Amino acid sequence: MNSNQSGTLYIVATPIGNLGDMVPRAVEILQSVTAIACEDTRHSKKLLDHFAIDKPLFAYHDHSDKKSSDNIIARLSSGNDIALISDAGTPLISDPGYRLVRAARQQGIAVIPVPGACAAIAALSVAGLPTDRFRFIGFLPAKTTQRKKVLQELAAVPETMVFYEAPHRILETLRDSLEIFGGEHSGFMAREVSKTFETYLHGTLAELVTAVEADSNQQRGEIVLVLAGRESSDSSVTVDGEKILRLLLGELPAAKAAALTAKITGGDKKQFYQMALALKN
């Protein structure tokens, strides 16, 4: 419930590179609010100047002292609209804002998003990996041991995974991923999305490691890494099963080949029998 006299907290996405990606409504809202909370006032001042937005800017981080978030809540409660932006993209997505949004919600203050750019979603939309379900991981730990531990925990995840990575760590992260997921595992790297030197690499992890090793430019700028999920056990049984079935069919009658394939793979005998008949034809 929103109390009538309270202002609104707007969570406003800003471009991740190309300023042309600023949505018109973001400009309107930023021009209309009382003040704008941001990560870095000097950085955001440039964006606001570009769009002729002349509003007071102040810094907010989730680790700012409680006084600063209490201050924002007090301003909202007395009827002022406040916007939160981050250095780039959608606030709260590997960026500050969660604590403020939670505090506003607890006070019954309206929190409205102004959607726009998000590097994770932009990368995912062009990765060519399944998007029906995906898992956003954000930044992996900087230390190798911890990073490998997290990757190990993710090795069984069936859905596509999206990571943010710093350019000076991308090669290490790709190598660690290769070690854990295997060289044949599919990956995708989106670099400098919507900027002058944007590049997109797709292939197996072995191919990505080779490409990034060979071209130091791939270790520059801002990067989103997308990794395929583990193949579902059903489909891996089917793939292996078909291979085995084909081999056995060369030596045995369909029923016998299907029964043996089912035993070896743990799959369904009837299904393999149907497959055997189809293969024979």
Ligand code: SAM
């Ligand atoms: N909130 C932002 C968003 O909505 O995408 C993400 C902020 S996070 C602190 C910054 C990370 O996002 C970068 O290190 C990089 O991994 C990714 N990123 C941001 N802009 C990008 C771009 N133009 N191209 C590729 N990755 C980008």
